[in-house]
Amino acid sequence: MHTVQTPRETLVDRIRQVEFLSLLPSEHLELLARSSMIREGDKGEVLFRQGQVGAQFLWLMEGGLRLTRTQPDGREKVIHLFSSPALVAEAAILLGQPLPATATLTGPSRILHIDRGAVREAVQTHPDLALNLLGSVMLRLRELTRSLANHGQSSGVARVAAYLLGRVDESGALVLPASKKDVASYLGMQPESFSRALAALKQQGLIEVRDQQIQVCDLAALSAVMR
Amino acid sequence: MHTVQTPRETLVDRIRQVEFLSLLPSEHLELLARSSMIREGDKGEVLFRQGQVGAQFLWLMEGGLRLTRTQPDGREKVIHLFSSPALVAEAAILLGQPLPATATLTGPSRILHIDRGAVREAVQTHPDLALNLLGSVMLRLRELTRSLANHGQSSGVARVAAYLLGRVDESGALVLPASKKDVASYLGMQPESFSRALAALKQQGLIEVRDQQIQVCDLAALSAVMR
DNA sequence: CGAAGCTTTGACAACTCTCAAGACTTGTGG
DNA sequence: CCACAAGTCTTGAGAGTTGTCAAAGCTTCG
Known part of the structure; x- marks a missing residue:
């Protein structure tokens, strides 16, 4: 520095x-x-x-x-x-x-x-x-x-969903503020678990992921995941 | 009120x-x-x-x-x-x-x-x-x-140990500031898990529990549990 | 090109949550 | 004074999820 x-x-x-x-x-x-x-x-x-x-x-x-x-x-x-x-x-x-x-x-x-x-x-x-x-x-x-x-959220997928929803802009897009490894730690989980959570949401068609750029496709459905 | x-x-x-x-x-x-x-x-x-x-x-x-x-x-x-x-x-x-x-x-x-x-x-x-x-x-x-x-601590027992160690006075005693149910929630676990964690520590002879009063018997050993 | 770090996927073990039931305490009303 | 209700705490058993270990693909940097 x-x-x-x-x-x-x-x-x-x-x-x-x-x-x-x-x-x-x-x-x-x-x-x-x-x-x-x-x-x-x-x-x-x-x-x-x-x-x-x-x-x-x-x-x-x-x-x-x-x-x-x-x-x-x-x-x-x-x-x-x-x-x-x-x-x-x-x-x-x-x-x-x-x-x-x-x-x-x-x-x-x-x-x-x-x-x-x-x-x-x-x-x-x-x-x-x-x-x-x-x-x-x-x-x-x-x-x-x-x-x-x-x-306190029981499910890891629910934590990820809540996190994403809290950071989207009007168009439903967001950029992770750091590496997935760091975001995982911030969310209180292992990098592997975070990766799996994103994969699960992606497979359901709720989000799209390209590196640190994430696009939320179905806001309502993603909100439902939190419960 | x-x-x-x-x-x-x-x-x-x-x-x-x-x-x-x-x-x-x-x-x-x-x-x-x-x-x-x-x-x-x-x-x-x-x-x-x-x-x-x-x-x-x-x-x-x-x-x-x-x-x-x-x-x-x-x-x-x-x-x-x-x-x-x-x-x-x-x-x-x-x-x-x-x-x-x-x-x-x-x-x-x-x-x-x-x-x-x-x-x-x-x-x-x-x-x-x-x-x-x-x-x-x-x-x-x-x-x-x-x-x-x-x-972020993986083990629930470790979280409980860390919490207790952070609240003991010079004599190794402490009083829980609320019901075990509330303390459990504060520590991010279910009441049952908290009860089991206390039971485990008690069985190892590290602490004694009577209602909300807790006496730490082995500070060093309790510190070792955190890892 | 090789090394290092991040990311992803798989398999397994371990742990915690959930559901259930019983012991115990406390406060209320008969 | 006792019975009952409500809430807390404890213990048990099973299911589910996550952490851990391992390995491979990928990018970045020297």
């Missing part, structure tokens, strides 16, 4: 695109830009590890990453899959707490780093920022509770 | 005990007390339902409750088990978002209700409060990620 030289004004523009920072006045953005940088990395590179304390806010501008956590038995489980644009681990970083998971890039990515202290200062002078931040953490919380509830 | 008549000064005292509000000046506490009340309820009563928008902060002073979420197949899964004292669903309530789960009392409980608007005002005038709030949400996030990682 290497740093990309970036002119100050470009940095300000990038920071303005970070959801919860967009409403800051320009002089504040200038201030943040002074301690910011953009870094690039490739698939497999580790952004941070579980237990570390982050010194910088991480804004995933391009690419994707997975959050994993070591289970008691030593294996790793995918907790979350991020696609750009996304703010990663904001709460832990702001509070200076140890990060609850490990972040690994799933493809070529560009990440904007903003100094933790500078953001903290901005938050304290602009109370609205804190509420915005809370909002984005709340989003994460919702997704986690949803994910947790889905894990 | 019924409201308990409470003198103003007592209310102020109670509010002072709410973790993230304790550092507010007395005049602010007085203000909060004006729109606060204490309510009591018994086992089975519903505090709020998934999808509702909460108008009041909820501080569980005494008792316990479970958060459940309806799964795609219609059944309910326990997302979280609270024991007093605890702040419940703070982020969603502060932001006026729909609550992500349903809260049901697991025993006789007393809950302090504080008006959402008053808290919101306090947060905006005291930036530190927002950070404290973020901290308590962060705690919840940590627990959820941990819980999610545990669900």
Whole structure:
């Protein structure tokens, strides 16, 4: 992973695109830009590890990453899959707490780093920022509770169906945010089971699969599978 | 569930005990007390339902409750088990978002209700409060990620062992925060499976069980079970 | 071209879920 | 005070699903 030289004004523009920072006045953005940088990395590179304390806010501008956590038995489980644009681990970083998971890039990515202290200062002078931040953490919380509830589902095929339905666009298409192996782990199953689940749905004519691209053909029938 | 008549000064005292509000000046506490009340309820009563928008902060002073979420197949899964004292669903309530789960009392409980608007005002005038709030949400996030990682564990006995080890005090004892049925759901298994897992651990002499009280006899051996 | 990693398919064992029934506790009403 | 109902917990037996192990096809990268 290497740093990309970036002119100050470009940095300000990038920071303005970070959801919860967009409403800051320009002089504040200038201030943040002074301690910011953009870094690039490739698939497999580790952004941070579980237990570390982050010194910088991480804004995933391009690419994707997975959050994993070591289970008691030593294996790793995918907790979350991020696609750009996304703010990663904001709460832990702001509070200076140890990060609850490990972040690994799933493809070529560009990440904007903003100094933790500078953001903290901005938050304290602009109370609205804190509420915005809370909002984005709340989003994460919702997704986690949803994910947790889905894990209770008895059938693996039902979990896959629910997952697909939660990610389709208007035309019924979707792109998996990571390798099938990672998605399988995120759904709490083995890669083989995920493969079999997709095969079963495909054979029933409910979906079509080509690599990470999936087309849902029968929304109603797929919904019925969940029960 | 019924409201308990409470003198103003007592209310102020109670509010002072709410973790993230304790550092507010007395005049602010007085203000909060004006729109606060204490309510009591018994086992089975519903505090709020998934999808509702909460108008009041909820501080569980005494008792316990479970958060459940309806799964795609219609059944309910326990997302979280609270024991007093605890702040419940703070982020969603502060932001006026729909609550992500349903809260049901697991025993006789007393809950302090504080008006959402008053808290919101306090947060905006005291930036530190927002950070404290973020901290308590962060705690919840940590627990959820941990819980999610545990669900990946292949063996049910391993999940139970990990859960018990995460809750023992110095003497190796612990009390289940709810009925075994609820704990089972929280751990992502059927009540029968949970019962069998406990029986297996008991037969190996690793734990002793009497109702909701559990005594761990061999910490090292129990740790070994997780793998 | 070879190595490494992801994906798919097969076969088998192991586990959990489901269904069923009985022991036990608690609260209600006769 | 007892009987009954309702709910929880435990134990048993069978069916079904998933994890595991193994092998082969495929892509990517050096």
